[in-house]
Amino acid sequence: MTQIDEHGRNSTSTLLNDSGLDAATLIDYYRQMVLIRRFEEKCQEMYTRAKIGGFLHLYIGEEATAVGAIAALRPDDHIFTHYRDHGHAIARGLDINALMAELFGKVTGCSKGLGGSMHFADASKNFWGGYAIVGSHLPLATGAALGMKMQRKDSVVMVFFGDGATNSGEFYESLNFAQLWKLPVVFVCENNLYAMGTPLEVHSSVTEIYRKACAFDMKSERVDGNDVLAMREASLRAVEHARSGKGPVLLEAMTYRFRGHSAQDTQKYRTKEDVERHRRNDPITRYRTLLLNEGIATEQQIRDIDRMVDDQVEAAVRFADESPEPGHEWITQAGVYAAPIAVDPPIHGE
């Protein structure tokens, strides 16, 4: 029998006492993770039905990393991420109708249907976009952090990237700039053990990615990215460090993607057994069990959340399906420039 105190806390739960979070917040992390999972399962279905085109990189299996990390941010903090960006967008609270519409190439999409799966953005939520050239968005995030510092704001920038990105020149350039100038940026490496289809030990001379920060005298930490609460706590430490002016932090979140690199991946680089072994560490199953065992959520609450999420995802599909496509103006100079300059004779095709 659980005992809920006047603050909504279960006084018998060590989790509630240790995390300092109320039951509603803890349960909401579960909701976010399930929403990411169901949203992406639906994406796969819609991709198969050719409602979604291009590349589709699913985040399934890594949900705890995005939800835990972004839970450590304030609304006035900033996010940059990579092309596997659905999870971060949902954790940041972007409207899933707009996300599904983006995947459907509709003008109601978060990027007006111009960006697609790899390029979700919502400036109103300081979600500055998914970037699809591996590692190349790290300098942008570093620059945004410089902007915050120069504007005397105490906002921080969080940037997500994979283990593969840590071999790019931009990774090293960005870490050097960020530490040199003590910029408020948290670098979150989602180490899912593969750079696309190349295993970690084949692509990186140092396989403990967090140690790469040593070269820059930068604070770093490795964390279980499949544990949403551990991820949040490590992120809080990192964000606090960055916010207080002490400079950047490199977090290495150990995680695993259950699906292929993209929808076309035949996954020759790993066995079904590898994937099954990691599935036993499914961040959502783990967290659900924890919530139930600790008496923070009931089976009924879990079922209600699952059903609500399913309905929300179905509604997003309907919204996307019924939305209009972007108009011709997006392929004129007016769609390319904030301040287009008319010339005579005009640019070809206009």
Added chain:
Amino acid sequence: MPVITVREALRQALHDAMQDERVFIIGEDIGHYGSTYGVTAGFLEQYGPERVRDTPIAESGIVGIAIGAAMVGMRPIAEIMSVNFSLLAFDMLFNHAAKIYSMFGGQITVPMVLRTTNGWTQLSATHSQSFDVYFAHMPGLKVVAPATPYDMKGMLKAAIEDPDPVVFIEHTLMYTVKGEVPEESYTVPLGKARLAREGRDITVVTYSRMVHLSQQAADILARDGIEVEIVDLRTLRPLDMSVAIESFKKTNHAVVVTEDWQSFGTSAEIAARLYEYGFDYLDAPIARVNFREVPMPYSKNLELQTVVTVDRIVHAIRKTLS
């Protein structure tokens, strides 16, 4: 009106821009070293290290940081010391600066300027190039390459005030070129060509340093009674061809002079547009004067045979008119 150099004109525009607190300058050796071409000499002392940011030698980082800062409300002016080093930042420029506005559906702007400089003087193959065409090829960028101190000052100011990313191309052999420049602040709009010299016989379409060489060629030809009209494009993207086409309709002859390789170069685009819009007025094939198509040699003798010279422009004009 005071007569000043291109360098001083650029300095005036930068000082003027620095009145806006959002503006900062970022690049290699712009501060402590004293600035490679002297454009930002003294700026570090005047504005401090926060707004005049010496950087590591990391071009991709420099441009990427400028883009990120611009996205969140700053007005960065990134300097790439020599255009040859800009290759290391092409991903930032082409995949991010040029794309962010349209790819995210118009919700994010990148109001940054990338200053860089073309040029050559026995620096051999990797330090004597022009990539104007690469920049100008890319939708999403605005690309300017002025020729006069007046335009340098006014167009740099306009570029800094522009909400889109602008590549501002200078030339190492032009910093000491002099011209009349008002002391007060002004802008010269981007995307507008100008008539640099009037004449009735032939149109030279050009930009940047080649405007000055074309003027020298026109002076020589004037002695023989040949009147050369010179169109200074000033902006490569978007390309305003109106002045050149009007001129061509009058002279029926054209030579395109650009300081880059001919194949697929800026002169190819300019000539193609003259053909498209001026075909009925054509009395002779359009000639082009460009770099010889080799990596730039070090030897002075060979270098001078590779670059565009006044003699080669004169020769091309005479041939087109004959």
